[in-house]
Amino acid sequence: xxxxxxxxxxxxxxxxxxxxxxxxxxxxxxxxxxxxxxxxxxxxxxxxxxxxxxxxxxxxxxxxxxxxxxxxxxxxxxxxxxxxxxxxxxxxxxxxxxxxxxxxxxxxxxxxxxxxxxxxxxxxxxxxxxxxxxxxxxxxxxxxxxxxxxxxxxxxxxxxxxxxxxxxxxxxxxxxxxxxxxxxxxxxxxxxxxxxxxxxxxxxxxxxxxxxxxxxxxxxxxxxxxxxxxxxxxxxxxxxxxxxxxxxx
Ligand SMILES: [Zn+2]
Numbered sequence: 001x002x003x004x005x006x007x008x009x010x011x012x013x014x015x016x017x018x019x020x021x022x023x024x025x026x027x028x029x030x031x032x033x034x035x036x037x038x039x040x041x042x043x044x045x046x047x048x049x050x051x052x053x054x055x056x057x058x059x060x061x062x063x064x065x066x067x068x069x070x071x072x073x074x075x076x077x078x079x080x081x082x083x084x085x086x087x088x089x090x091x092x093x094x095x096x097x098x099x100x101x102x103x104x105x106x107x108x109x110x111x112x113x114x115x116x117x118x119x120x121x122x123x124x125x126x127x128x129x130x131x132x133x134x135x136x137x138x139x140x141x142x143x144x145x146x147x148x149x150x151x152x153x154x155x156x157x158x159x160x161x162x163x164x165x166x167x168x169x170x171x172x173x174x175x176x177x178x179x180x181x182x183x184x185x186x187x188x189x190x191x192x193x194x195x196x197x198x199x200x201x202x203x204x205x206x207x208x209x210x211x212x213x214x215x216x217x218x219x220x221x222x223x224x225x226x227x228x229x230x231x232x233x234x235x236x237x238x239x240x241x242x243x244x245x246x247x248x249x
Pocket of ligand 1: 022023117
């Protein structure tokens, strides 16, 4: 874990695509590892339910970490932060949902410095609370914004702001869920990547599973391998490095 052969310390400093994947789709992510490697891309995997990973998944996740990918935290039971805090209090949220997830990951050999909000549900008070435990938090913009070219201004973090920006909003690039296909228009995402490549800075995107096994009927939120490759090729063509959250300054 301490050895990160793929890491290039200079690459995440001032321009980056931050591609992230949520939940616990370790086998599908491992299947995508050769694709990431072929583009020199390092990504971030935000893990929920670390106590439910089987031995094989832990082994695969360790290999992903050894490839230089970042392992982050996504909660113990995928609870929505504001709702949990409203119902049970901030202390209970940390004690029951966040600290056990963080400890579970640490026990498996994945000390995590970053957190992604389940369902992107957050507010300023949960940000303040979680920033006592994490360096950075990932939220999200509404998925229906991704076709909107003005999204670029919202997603793009200017280079000078990267080191101080603790909450990064991402946009979904999932292709669909089950047999339901999402809106295919990623104009806003493309515009954000172009803006980032042109001016420096960072843009954050997120997906869930990568639909290798049952592409036409994948139960979870998923991105197709074809779309994933298209995004990696787009960033690569713009000389925009794809780096993990742990590589940010
Ligand atoms: Zn999630």
